[in-house]
Amino acid sequence: MLPRYIQTGSDSLYDDLVQVSAGLYKKALTDLPPDVRSAVNRVAEVEVGGARTRLDVMVKSIDVSDRTGIIVCQDTGICVFFVKLGTDFPVNGAKLIDALRRGIAVATKEHDLRSSVVHPITRENRQDNTGVGIPDVHVEFVDGSEELEILLVPKGSGSENMSYLKMLSPAEGISGVKRFVLDSVIDAGPRPCPPTVVGVGIGGTADLCAGLAKKAILRPVGEPHPEPEVAAMEQKLLAAINATGIGPQGLGGSVTSFAVHVEYAATHISMNPVAVNIQCWRGERAAATISSDGAVSYGY
Ligand code: SF4
Known part of the structure; x- marks a missing residue:
């Protein structure tokens, strides 16, 4: 039997993709991943004083969101999609990106979400959380797969504003890289939540x-x-960051970061780039996998 999307033609697929995109946006803002929930609960048990109070507020925010469907934090973020596209999944790439964008606009209207996206020069707000180049969509191809995997991260500005890049010299080596990461986290202080x-x-x-x-x-x-x-x-950097004592919301404490994650790529013999991107405690992300028979499963 031919896959549903090949049998029925493309319109059905793109209508579904709009709904999937809209669903992912709402899910990411209201249903924190289990690993984020565990990390928040774990830290809430070890911190004391003002930091503990802040952790208790975070735990309560998650609970209120679970019970009411209200978003965990007021910032609806700026949407970034990471797509893994199977080479045997029948889709027009341009229409896929358009459907993801339309889904963000649909969710903004349906759930009365704050529109956080503006034109960078005029600061005009379309009121639908989209604009030129936004949502940002990254696509990777998976050879031989019949699936389409979509991961959405609506990145909060508090943490995205705390992004850093430096082109170090090779002479500064990996110790220069570590120093830059630590300096960046200290500079960010309480601002990325x-x-x-x-x-x-x-x-x-x-x-x-x-x-x-x-x-x-x-x-x-x-x-x-x-x-x-x-x-x-990653472990050494995490220990150094937590030794700064910045703590939850900058109120002092033993946990400034839940984790440090490193990714690398080859570089030029005369280059040594390092970048830092911080995710706030909310850790919002949501994912969907669509198979070419039309089945959709959701995750994180
Ligand atoms: S950075 Fe702070 S204010 Fe922004 S989404 Fe994250 S928790 Fe909310």
């Missing part, structure tokens, strides 16, 4: 490096890099 996940990109070109730092925050909280040397570096 800690406890955070610190995404670190190393290598590549300037834009690839910044993209790797963002890709790093997509991993479930604390999932180590598969290469032991990189995983060890």
Whole structure:
């Protein structure tokens, strides 16, 4: 039997994709991933004083959102999609991106979400959380797969504003990279709403490096890099960051970050780029997998 989307033609698929995109936006803002919930609960048990009070507010915000469907934090974010497109999944790429954009607009209207997206020069707000180039859509191809995987991260501005990039010299080595990460987290202080996940990109070109730092925050909280040397570096950076004592919401404490995740790419012999992208405590993300027979499953 031919897959449903091949049998029925493309309109059905793009209508479904609009609904999936809209559903992911609402889900990401209201249904925090289990790994984020566990991290918040774990830290709430160890912190004391003002930091503990802030953690209690976070736990309560999650609970209220679960019971009422109100978004966990007021910031609806700026939407970034990460798409894995199977080469045997029948889709027109341009129409896919358009459907994802339309879904964000539909969800904004249906759920009365604040529109956080403006034109960068005029500051005009279309009131639908879209604009030129937004949502930002990254596509990877998966050879031989019949599935379409869509991950949405509506990135809060508090944490996205705390993004850093530096083209270090090779002479500064990996110790220069570590110093830059620590300096960045100290500079960010309470502004990205800690406890955070610190995404670190190393290598590549300037834009690839910044993209790797963002890709790093997509991993479930604390999932180590598969290469032991990189995983060890993540642990050392995490210990150094938590030793700063910035703590939850900058109120002092033993946990400034839940985790550090590192991703890397090869680079030029005379380059040593490093980038930092921070995810706030809310850790919003939602995912859907669509198979070519039309089945949709949701996750994180
Ligand atoms: S950084 Fe995160 S937790 Fe802080 S205000 Fe923005 S979305 Fe909310």
